[in-house]
Amino acid sequence: MMNKLSLAELASSLKLNKNFLIFCHKNPDPDTLGSAYALKCVLEALGAKARVACCDRPNPKFNFITLGEDLTLDFDISDYERVIAIDVGSAVQLGDYSRFSVRVDLIIDHHEMSARFADYYEDLAPATAMIVYDIARELGLLDKLPSRFFECVYAGLSGDTGCFKYSNTTPKALVYASELVATGIDFASINYAIFDAKTKGELAAQKMALEHTEILLDGALAVLLVTNDMKKQYGINDDDIGDIISTVRTIDGVLIAVTIKETTTQGKLSVSSRANVDIDVSAICAKIGGGGHPRAAGATITDTETAEAVKMLKELFAEGIYNYGKQ
Numbered sequence: 381m382m383n384k385l386s387l388a389e390l391a392s393s394l395k396l397n398k399n400f401l402i403f404c405h406k407n408p409d410p411d412t413l414g415s416a417y418a419l420k421c422v423l424e425a426l427g428a429k430a431r432v433a434c435c436d437r438p439n440p441k442f443n444f445i446t447l448g449e450d451l452t453l454d455f456d457i458s459d460y461e462r463v464i465a466i467d468v469g470s471a472v473q474l475g476d477y478s479r480f481s482v483r484v485d486l487i488i489d490h491h492e493m494s495a496r497f498a499d500y501y502e503d504l505a506p507a508t509a510m511i512v513y514d515i516a517r518e519l520g521l522l523d524k525l526p527s528r529f530f531e532c533v534y535a536g537l538s539g540d541t542g543c544f545k546y547s548n549t550t551p552k553a554l555v556y557a558s559e560l561v562a563t564g565i566d567f568a569s570i571n572y573a574i575f576d577a578k579t580k581g582e583l584a585a586q587k588m589a590l591e592h593t594e595i596l597l598d599g600a601l602a603v604l605l606v607t608n609d610m611k612k613q614y615g616i617n618d619d620d621i622g623d624i625i626s627t628v629r630t631i632d633g634v635l636i637a638v639t640i641k642e643t644t645t646q647g648k649l650s651v652s653s654r655a656n657v658d659i660d661v662s663a664i665c666a667k668i669g670g671g672g673h674p675r676a677a678g679a680t681i682t683d684t685e686t687a688e689a690v691k692m693l694k695e696l697f698a699e700g701i702y703n704y705g706k707q
């Protein structure tokens with residue numbers, strides 16, 4: 381895989397414009413938000429203006445990254461000289477803002493599916509935030525950036541590595557974490573906000589997961605369907621179930637965890653999957669038009685009856701487990 385730009389070319393190209401828009405992916409996580417706001421710090425240090433945009437409202441627990449800003453576009457995209465998509469694997473990942481994908485001038489990402497079209501793509505980088513850190517270093521800005529920059533990079537890196545416990549935690553990730561911790565940031569509060577703090581709604585969602593997760597294939601496959609009726613019954617909203625897959629995947633013995641969520645749009649389902657072993661769930665999700673990382677991937681299903689989609693998904697992921705068993 382050849383990058384269209386080298387790191388040096390990418391970094392110096394950022395000096396050419398004065399007014400940037402930075403798109404995050406839909407259902408924003410700490411990596412897309414942390415990368416966007418860290419890049420905003422870099423651009424501001426270069427004397428430019430930058431605005432971060434996302435089609436979905438971030439979970440309020442990420443306010444320490446966004447400072448509670450409204451990320452929805454309320455004005456003309458043509459106001460911006462240069463439009464960047466960060467941690468965005470494909471146009472679909474822009475969600476309701478995918479209509480703006482033709483305006484994107486620069487893609488910085490680490491999802492395998494973007495390898496072919498990203499301008500700067502780092503194969504198996506644990507987090508896009510590490511690429512933004514590389515950009516700042518390349519520009520010689522590390523001594524000049526505010527602590528907020530390091531907090532945002534740390535949030536992205538810690539977020540995508542599950543607090544440095546997922547299999548994507550490379551030695552390089554830990555070296556970067558070491559440098560970030562050495563700047564004196566309050567990393568413990570960041571980790572608490574991302575991983576430990578649970579709202580009452582999230583705890584109610586865990587109760588729902590406990591009561592409704594189906595365990596299949598002798599415990600190898602865990603599937604949780606969350607219908608709109610269940611959300612009402614448990615008094616929970618979409619924020620509360622945003623990371624419910626993390627609960628489902630902790631069930632001992634599970635090789636693949638899958639959540640299937642009904643959305644407020646009729647006939648549209650949001651699918652998330654996690655592999656606890658070396659099964660490439662992004663390849664499985666690609667079969668239904670989705671993608672992601674080898675051990676964390678998702679897809680969106682439209683125009684399919686919920687029951688029919690659930691049956692299809694169970695078969696699809698079961699096949700992945702059978703093939704893994706044959707190895």
Ligand SMILES: [Mn+2]
Pocket residue numbers: 411412467490506507508540
């Ligand atoms: Mn990411």
